[in-house]
Amino acid sequence: MRVIGLTGGIGSGKSTVAQFLGELGAAVIDLDRVGHEAIKPGTEAWQGVVNAFGKGILDVNGEIDRSRLAEVVFKDKAALRRLNHIVHPFIDNLVRARLEEYRRQNYPVVVLEAAAMLEAGRAGDVDEVWVTVAPEDAVLERLAERSGYSEEESRARIRSQLSSDERVKQADVVIDTTGTLQELKARVVVLWHQLIARSDS
Structure with missing residues (x-):
C-alpha cells in the first residue's frame, strides 16, 4: 500500500x-474532517483548544466554531502553531487507525x-x-x-x-x-x- x-x-x-x-x-483521508472529529465536544483535544483560546470560540451548542477559531489563528502564526501543537497528536492517532484499517482492506x-x-x-x-x-x-x-x-x-x-x-x-x-x-x-x-x-x- x-x-x-x-x-x-x-x-x-x-x-x-x-x-x-x-x-x-x-482510499482518501481528509485531515480537515479528521480534525473536526478530533475536536468534538468533550474530547481531550476540544478541552485543550478551549483552554488555549477561550470559550469565545464556542457556538451555542458548545462546539468549536471553526470560523471564529480561524479568525484568531490565521492572523497569528504563533496561535496557529499553538493550535497545531494541541490538536495534531489526536489527529495522528485517528489517522494511524484509518491507515491500519485500509491496509487490512488491501487498498x-x-x-x-x-x-x-x-x-x-x-x-x-x-x-x-x-x-x-x-x-x-x-x-x-x-x-x-x-x-x-x-x-x-x-x-x-x-x-x-x-x-x-x-x-x-x-x-x-x-x-x-x-x-x-x-x-x-x-x-x-x-x-x-x-x-x-x-x-x-
Missing part, C-alpha cells in the same frame, strides 16, 4: 484532486489530504508528496466563489501558509490545477497510472 500526501495552499484544488483519486480507487493507495502537512514536518510520514498549485488570481477567484471571502481575507489565509514555491521544493509530483475540470481529471488519470506502475515495479 502506497501512502500519498496530497497538499497545497488554500484554493489550490486539493479536494478536487482527492475526489478524482478516490474515484480511481484510492493499493491511500491519499492523505492535508493542507498543512509540510508545515507540520510530515513529509516523512508518506511515500510520496503531491502538491497542487494554481496562480494566485485563480485562487482568489475560487475563494470568493466558494467561501465568499473578500480579497483581504483570502490574502491573509494565503499568507498564513507556506508559499507554493516552498511546497514545490518538497514535492515528488506537482499538479497544476488550472484549466477545466475535464483537463484536470485527465492529468490526474495519467498520474494515477504512473503511480500504480511505480507501486508494481
Whole structure:
C-alpha cells in the first residue's frame, strides 16, 4: 500500500484532486474532517483548544466554531502553531487507525489530504508528496466563489501558509490545477497510472 500526501495552499484544488483519486480507487483521508472529529465536544483535544483560546470560540451548542477559531489563528502564526501543537497528536492517532484499517482492506493507495502537512514536518510520514498549485488570481477567484471571502481575507489565509514555491521544493509530483475540470481529471488519470506502475515495479 502506497501512502500519498496530497497538499497545497488554500484554493489550490486539493479536494478536487482527492475526489478524482478516490474515484480511481484510492482510499482518501481528509485531515480537515479528521480534525473536526478530533475536536468534538468533550474530547481531550476540544478541552485543550478551549483552554488555549477561550470559550469565545464556542457556538451555542458548545462546539468549536471553526470560523471564529480561524479568525484568531490565521492572523497569528504563533496561535496557529499553538493550535497545531494541541490538536495534531489526536489527529495522528485517528489517522494511524484509518491507515491500519485500509491496509487490512488491501487498498493499493491511500491519499492523505492535508493542507498543512509540510508545515507540520510530515513529509516523512508518506511515500510520496503531491502538491497542487494554481496562480494566485485563480485562487482568489475560487475563494470568493466558494467561501465568499473578500480579497483581504483570502490574502491573509494565503499568507498564513507556506508559499507554493516552498511546497514545490518538497514535492515528488506537482499538479497544476488550472484549466477545466475535464483537463484536470485527465492529468490526474495519467498520474494515477504512473503511480500504480511505480507501486508494481
